[in-house]
Amino acid sequence: MNDHSNITILKEIAELLNEETEMIPMLRGALHKFLGGTKFDTGWIFFINEKGKPELVAQEHLPGALTYNKCEYLRHGGCWCVSRFRNDELKRASNIIECQRIESAIEGEVGDPEGITHHATVPLQSGQEKFGILNVASKNTIRFSEEELELLESVAFQLGSAIKRILLVNEQQEIALVQERNRLARDLHDSVNQLLFSVTLTSRAGIEMTEDAEVKDTFKEIQNLTQEALNEMRALIWQLRPRGLESGLIDAIKIYAEMLGLKLNVTVSGVLQFPSKVEETLFRISQEALNNIRRHAGVKEAEMFVTVAPTDVLLVIKDEGRGFALDPQAALPSMGLQSIRDRAKAIGGSADWVSELGKGTELLIRLPY
Template sequence: MIITLGFEAILVWMTQRARGFDSFINSMMNNMIGLYALLGALTTGLLAVVITYIAVHRVERQMASRLSVMLTNQLNVPALTDTRRNSLAIGRESAVMLEQLRRRVEQLQGEIARYSAQPVMVGGEQKEDILIQERHRIARELHDSVSQQLFAAMMMLSAMRSTLKKADDDDPLLKQVKTIERVVNSAQSEMRALLLHLRPTNLAGKHLREGIIGLLKELQTKIKIRITWELADVTLPAATEDNLFRIVQELLSNTLRHAEAEELEVYLDESANTVILRVVDDGVGFDTTKSEAAGSYGLGNIKERAAAIGGTARVISFPGQGTSVEVRVPIAKEGKQDD
């Protein structure tokens, strides 16, 4: 700007020097007033653009934040229900649309929950009954054949080790026996996981908390693992509780088969009309970006089962750092209609 003013002063002096110094000063003042007016207009326009950009960007971030909360099924937190605060943050029209969307999602979740409670009939029988019968049949066959054979093999290996206990640790035969024992032990753990997975898919008249505690206590008798739990006594529709119970079964089965964990934590709580189920282990973990990772198929089933009752499932895992699975299911409000 200084260079521009200097150049302008030279031009004005060249044209006005014949008229004297006063004329030169008057011309410079007139030109500077026009220049400052132009610069003021440009500055004001630039400030308006910057302020508008910041305001729009802020509204976008506020809206994105609220939508991310909605995606986690937290539909009754103040960030979504406080219309006055939302009007100030994202504008009145956007706040009204957000509230309508929240109510619509809440209504759809209720419909999903009611639909999931209706039995699916196949050839005159309930689909769930057919699945339970088939699971029982497979579990019986596995227990009566494969499981018994694995137990017998372990007994024979133990007898062989007794006869070889005086042998040198470097004895090739003793090494082979130890290797076979590890393989059989691994197969037995896999069998326990499969049998746990094939257990009945409903609570058989129990509450969700009772059913989960029963599963965890049974698991403690089968494998060496530290288990801690904090389970609230939540009350949900029977179909929702059965599905959550089944999700816990699948998570425990995954832990048994893939995690190689030493500690397992299970939490069940209710917050803001949402039931939160979280299972955390300190196992080997896996890369969640790779669909072929061990356990990813079972976790895919868990996500589908959670979606079937109007919920969501989030998996956090890193190789060598364990796995955390959180399932959120909204509590459907009976009789609530959209405005």
């Protein structure tokens, strides 16, 4: 492999990285282009979180033994490269003497390894911030040359910078979204909310000013409907700009339940220390679940259980209200339930329900963190 071809492949990858704005398509595209322009045959990328848990986010040209059962042997088990990364010992591109994941796949006889027995590995990072590792392998190759490892390091540097750029862009978009939510919440509070409040005062005055029973009833109906709309608007404003989350997830959920007129009994097992995205998802799901209880369950009390495990958190919200008949083959009975499922799936979690007419509903949420 000569210097000219190395420069060409690095240039092509740089162009691709500059064009892509989505993380996973960017990683897959760069890996595809890298393998296509070098002597490496296959490759895969792990993202590794703060707890050292690896996640397979991209792979290209894997042999049959490694693609078995949705890449089972790559997704599970331990290996030297991930351990070195966790211990902050993986500083540069390195040859791997043995790989437990590849060895397990070969021993399992689940497919053709196609001559892949060893791989090289390199950390993906930007400055001191580390994201994961890039692994590459070639058929019937135990060791890679210094030139090949140097090229691998150059590509890893490009990928690390691109990953950091996309993370910063996503962070800026999240900040912009929060600012827009706050602006909309202020506008609703200053306009529609105040207008509804004025209508309730006007209808109350109308009740006191007339002696006509029919007119009084009309004003009372207007007052009741307006008060209900006012409660809905306050809940919407609270969803857009939750107050109290800064003092803790459970307190924020309790405050929201109280605002809806619900008594919420909460039981927590474990320490609530989550990434902000998981915390917000738990909060938004709880909001939607409590809204469903207020609107449909016909009860004023609910229970919430939060259980924190080493790798995920389980949220259970249950009531003893009307319940509903759940047909597994049919669409979900409300947009609220679909929203809960979508929020959970967006961060790799799951949402399930147990419900029966007249016997209440139990919502079960599991989110990784």
